[in-house]
Amino acid sequence: MKIGITGATGQLGVLVVNKLKEKVAAENIVALVRSPQKAAALGVEAREADYNQPETLEKAFQGIDKLLVISGNEIGQRLSQHTNIINAAKKAGVKLIVYTSVLHADTSTLSLAEEHLGTEAALKASGVPYVLLRNGWYTENYTGSIGGVLAGGALLGSSGDGKISSATRADFAEAAVAVLTGEGQEGKVYELAGDEVYTMSDLAAEISKQTGKNIPYKNLPVAEYAAALISVGLPEGIAHFLAGTHVSTEKGDLFDDGHQLSKLIGHSTTSLTDAVKAALAGLA
Structure with a gap:
């Protein structure tokens, strides 16, 4: 039983591979990446698999039984890239595709939900058994x-009092491993979100508590927030995208209280306190 991981050198992919090695022999894990030489540190077989080059994909997927498709990061290109992967996986005889979608993809107002929903439709149409991991933020x-928040003395945003139930990448990686190593997963749709619910004001309060500094949350009109992001060097397109996610936050798109993630991984998700503590330690 070989398990393939696309995007295996990315932030989520590395965590998945390392957690998977705790449960599966390394020789049964394949890192599917654009540059195999960059995957050497993972300690597993690496094959070239470029989302934009379909000719590399079918060859890369040969002998793969289960395939984790970590969604690409090129917004606007992802549906065509994911379709290339699905088509190649079908031709190669992959028996199960596990895809990282977005929380409540079918109702979300997040701009990136459209490509995820399109990918989900392509999966369903392919006839290949699949599992949808609808990952929250x-x-x-x-x-x-x-670091930037501390330097600026305030947490900026346009989320209002919108509820957020995020989880760490490590939590989501553990969920992917649970599905990849489990049985009877075909056809399941998981709405994955953190156990803890907070607002941006709560996040600012937690940062203040742990640093001993007064870090307020300043809620800005969306255009003003986008302008603030541009002023610190973010490209205009990314700034408007991020500002848009805050509008969706206020609409409830980053909230879910079903606790499917903690049930899947068998323990509570990482707390906001611990996540902030880890981030601050990284700045030390």
Whole structure:
């Protein structure tokens, strides 16, 4: 039983491979990456698999029984890339595709939901058995910018009092491993989110508590928030995308209280306190 991981050198992919090695022999894991030489440190077989080059994919997927498709990061290109993967996996005889989608893809107002929903439809049409991991927001999407927050003296956003139930990449990686190594997963759709629910104001309060500094949350009109992101060097397209995610947050798109993630991994998800603590330790 060989398990293939696309995007295996990415932030989520590395965690999946390392956690998978705790349960599966390394020789049964295949890292599917654009540059195999960059995957050497993973300690597993690496094969070239470029989402944009279909000719590399069918060859790379030969002998793969279960395939984890970690969604690409090129917004606007992902549906065609994912379709290339699905078609190649079908031709190669892959028996199960596990795909990282987005929380409540069928109802979400997040701009990136459309490509995920399109990929889900392509999976269903392919006839290949699949599992949908509808991942919520990564806590690191927030904690990764704590350095800038501390430097600026405030946490900025446009989320209002929108509820967030994020989880860490490690939590989501553990969920992927549970599905890849489990039985009877075909056809399941998991809405995966953290156990803890918080707002941006709560996040600011947690940062303040742990640093001893007064870090307020400043809720800005979306255009003003996008302009603030551009002013610190973010490309205009990315700035508007990020600002848009805050609008969706206020609409409830990053919230879920079904606790499917903690049930799947068998323990509580990483707390906001621990995630902030880890981020601050990384800045030390």
